Amino acid sequence: DNxxxxxxxxxxxxxxxxxxxxxxxxxxxxxxxxxPAVLILPTAAAHQNPSKAAANGIEYFSKLGADAxxxxxxxxDQANESSLVSQVESAQVVYITGGxxxxxxxxxxSSLLLDRLxxxxxxxxxxxxxxxxxxxxxxxxRYRNWVSGLELVPGVAxxxxxxxxxxxQIMRQMTENIPENTTVLGIDAQTGCMSGTNEWTVLGPGxxxxxxxxxxxxxxxxxxxxx
Numbered sequence: 001d002n003x004x005x006x007x008x009x010x011x012x013x014x015x016x017x018x019x020x021x022x023x024x025x026x027x028x029x030x031x032x033x034x035x036p037a038v039l040i041l042p043t044a045a046a047h048q049n050p051s052k053a054a055a056n057g058i059e060y061f062s063k064l065g066a067d068a069x070x071x072x073x074x075x076x077d078q079a080n081e082s083s084l085v086s087q088v089e090s091a092q093v094v095y096i097t098g099g100x101x102x103x104x105x106x107x108x109x110s111s112l113l114l115d116r117l118x119x120x121x122x123x124x125x126x127x128x129x130x131x132x133x134x135x136x137x138x139x140x141x142r143y144r145n146w147v148s149g150l151e152l153v154p155g156v157a158x159x160x161x162x163x164x165x166x167x168x169q170i171m172r173q174m175t176e177n178i179p180e181n182t183t184v185l186g187i188d189a190q191t192g193c194m195s196g197t198n199e200w201t202v203l204g205p206g207x208x209x210x211x212x213x214x215x216x217x218x219x220x221x222x223x224x225x226x227x
């Protein structure tokens with residue numbers, strides 16, 4: 001029964017900027033609460049400035065009317081520390097920030113935190129990932145070659161900051177070696193897509209480019225596509 005499943009949202013980067021509000025407000029609305037609890041998870045920024053990433057997220061979501069706090073899981077030990085991880089249980093939304101996708105996946109893979117995120121999402125909690133966060137939520141991540149992601153969103157790979165790329169060129173590069181039955185989502189900065197019952201909705205000032213074996217298609221704010 002998927003009726004309880006919380007929404008999933010993938011953002012192309014530059015999180016916590018004004019352009020992101022369409023998507024983030026739409027996710028907050030799915031909670032049907034006046035002041036949803038949002039947890040900012042700055043793990044991907046652990047080697048940059050995780051406190052700043054968390055503070056930016058808290059300030060931004062507070063302005064949107066949420067009750068925002070940080071979940072400072074910055075290494076694999078903390079991702080398996082039940083006293084920290086249990087904070088996820090009281091959140092309606094978890095936001096996984098950008099940063100280093102390789103480090104993020106190392107911390108989350110096979111962790112207590114990942115188990116809890118999946119369990120809570122099945123029971124109604126929303127998860128938003130931006131840039132590195134969106135990349136690891138997918139089934140596949142491309143570095144020099146393809147490696148498996150955390151598969152919160154099956155059958156998908158994410159290319160963030162896609163406003164920098166030419167779709168025809170990407171199409172030529174990808175067709176050789178894209179994993180079987182995988183849809184690649186090229187997501188522009190400050191733009192995202194949110195899962196619904198049967199389709200994904202694009203929100204934000206940029207576009208989402210959907211690549212499949214048959215070609216690519218672009219969707220702008222309000223557009224919907226199925227996977």
